[in-house]
Amino acid sequence: MDFQFQEPQQQSKVGVLLLFLDSLQKILRAIAPIILIIVLKGGTLSAFILFMLLMGTFLLVACIAYLRFTHFTFHIDRALGEFIVYDGILTKTKTVIQLSKIQQVNLTQNLLQRLIGVYGIQVDTAGADRHEAQIKAVSRTVALALKKALIENQMAVTAEETLEDQPEILAPKPFLKIHFISLIKIGITSNYIKSVGLILTFFFSIWGKLHEIGEEAWLEEKIAEQDWLFQSVIYSIVLGIASLFTLVFLINLGRTVLRYFNYTMQQQQGSLLLSFGLINTKNTVLRPSRVQSVVVSQNYFQKKLNVLEMKIRQAISDEKNHQKDRIEVPGCNNSEKEAILELIYGHQPPMGLVMKANWRRLVFNLFLTVFLPVTAAVCFKPYFEEVSSHLFFGVLAVYTILLSVYHYFSYKNYTFYVGDQYIHRRSGAWDIAVDILETDKIQAITTSQLFWHKNLNIGSVTLHTAAGNISFYLANFDTLKQYVNRWLYGLESQNHNWM
Amino acid sequence: MEFTNEPLTIEQLPQFEHVPLQPLQASYAKVVALQALGFDLVLLLVACFVYAKADDFSSMEALVFWGGCLLCIGLVAVMMYISYRKKAYAFREHDVLFQYGIISTNTKIIPYNRVQHVALHEGFLSRNFGLAQVEIYTAGVHGGDIKIPGILKEDAERIKQLLMGKIQKEL
Secondary structure, three states, X not given: OOOOOOOOEOOOOOHHHHHHHHHHHHHHXXXXXXXXXXXXXXXXXXXXXXXXXXXXXXXXXXXXXXXXXXXXXXXXXXXXXXXXXXXXXXXXXXXXXXXXXXXXXXEXXXXXXXXXXXXXXXXXXXXXXXXXXXXXXXXXXHHHHHHHHHHHHHHHHHHHHHOOOOHHHHOOOOOEEOOHHHHHHHHHHOOHHHHHHHHHHHHHXXXXXXXXXXXXXXXXXXXXXXXXXXXXHHHHHHHHHHHHHHHHHHHHHHHHHHHHOOOEEEEEOOEEEEEEOOOOEEEEEEOHHHEEEEEEEEOHHHHHHOOEEEEEEEOOOOOOOHHHHEEEEEEEOHHHHHHHHHHHHOOOOOOOEEEEOOOHHHHHHHHHHHHHHHHHHHHOHHHOOOOOHHHHHHHHHHHHHHHHHHHHHHHHHOEEEEOOOEEEEEEOOOOEEEEEEEHHHEEEEEEEEEHHHOOOOEEEEEEEEEOEEEEEEEEEHHXXXXXXXXXXXXXXXXOOOOO | OOOOOOOOOHHHOOOHHHOOOEEOOOOHHHHHHHHHHHHHHHHHHHHHHHHHHOOOOOHHHHHHHHHHHHHHHHXXXXXXXXXXXXXXXXXXXXXXXXXXXXXXXXXXXXXHHHEEEEEEEOOHHHHHOOXXXXXXXXXXXXXXXXXXEEEEHHHHHHHHHHHHHHHHHHO
């Protein structure tokens, strides 16, 4: 086979099957509500209609899949330095990508692809919010050869540029692998709020789908039926909370394991190669020179279990899709964290001088989130006559206590560590996050002071980087300004690369 | 020549907070005034519309309604004026400073070696007064840019040239 990809080629033959299943599941998902109705209504006639509908879909999808397969070709034009992909049956698309513009080539393998034994390829360039080109099904040898052919050119360019900047990261390093047990630990100790959100979204999307077809009464009925099962209110509340927690637990666990299964990190030509995922295996490249800041977060349970989460933020290449530039390392232990930091920075970033925020920060936060809402609630109390006073003030008291405790701890943790080369910021009440920022990565600095804080000499600072902002609020303003002068001196007297 | 390399202490570093800042062109006040006028007119129109739609206002409620509207309109004008007065800038040897804000005083500083590109923007109103806005962009994602309005067109052009020169040199 020609591995130079000069001639237009098709995907591998078994790819037809993949395209077929892929289209089929999309269509089935779209017509699921209709099928649901037919099944719900019952009757022999509807069973016949259902059968015909499914058969029709089947045939149609098979045709489409075959045509999609035959109309999809790709090749590399060496003379022009372009990667060209032809796609589309009725509306034909020709995608041309300059080889020099290619940033990442990812090999992916989801469950379907794994079963069939093919790989997908995603080609990313800077400045596009999605994958520039996507090939769904090629064999492993072709995939690897194509990746090599696409990257070859780019490596030659970047190697020249960055060779002298980062000799320290060229040394070979053993790769890092996250154990299954660490993933379980992370799964059960994090992202509770996210999972609750997911459950709600899921519930409401089903509701929405049913509403579209005018069958939401069916769901309402089901829920109403459930309610009658429980005799007492307290019992059903407790049961509801317990089942919600179990669900959150399971979803968290499932999601973390599915997403990050077999997480490995290995060093390759001055960058880190990451691959993870059970159903969707994702491969990503992390270039240490593109890293703008690192966040290490850990809560009380995770500390006891010796696991932590890391987020590595790279320079944002497009505004819409931040996720692509944010690499998460779930569930590594302390020594693994140190190894990753060493790979990125070449050494352990030293903590600098401690700086605390003024107590007014705590008071201000309490004022904003406790005092104002509670006062407002008390003022509007007469409008809620049907709510009993006991319940009303009970809820308010619980709210006040919870938020006060939250703010107290988040104030206690809120610390800025300023060193010559690195700035750390510790924040959070339960999940305690430490942002690590290299001073060279600062793009702009904003200092800010409210007019009534002038005489008190307190103010805030925001450090703008290519991966987002890091702010520190309400600290001694004179000290902050001194630091700003020092950072500026550091930035302006040398000309370090920030990317 | 005697070579010295004394250690620098923080106090000896140049201090951004003591740099004399250049206020915006006085004629920009007219632009701001016109903008405030336009905004207030829109507010007034909305208020009139709401008043006409809801016809069951008692005289007391009408008084409160119009009082509130006047307060809002006055507030917009005052805030835009303060915002104009507070804006000031300075170009140092190695960075650009821009002060802005209404109830807070913010100072944004961009070192020249972090500037990605510079643009001139002429608004519809500003153009009639011979003014332009200098926009200085960095790779910073949220609010890493500086936009200095109310600069004479020629000055803005010169500032742009200066910055372009600096960027070229840094590269």
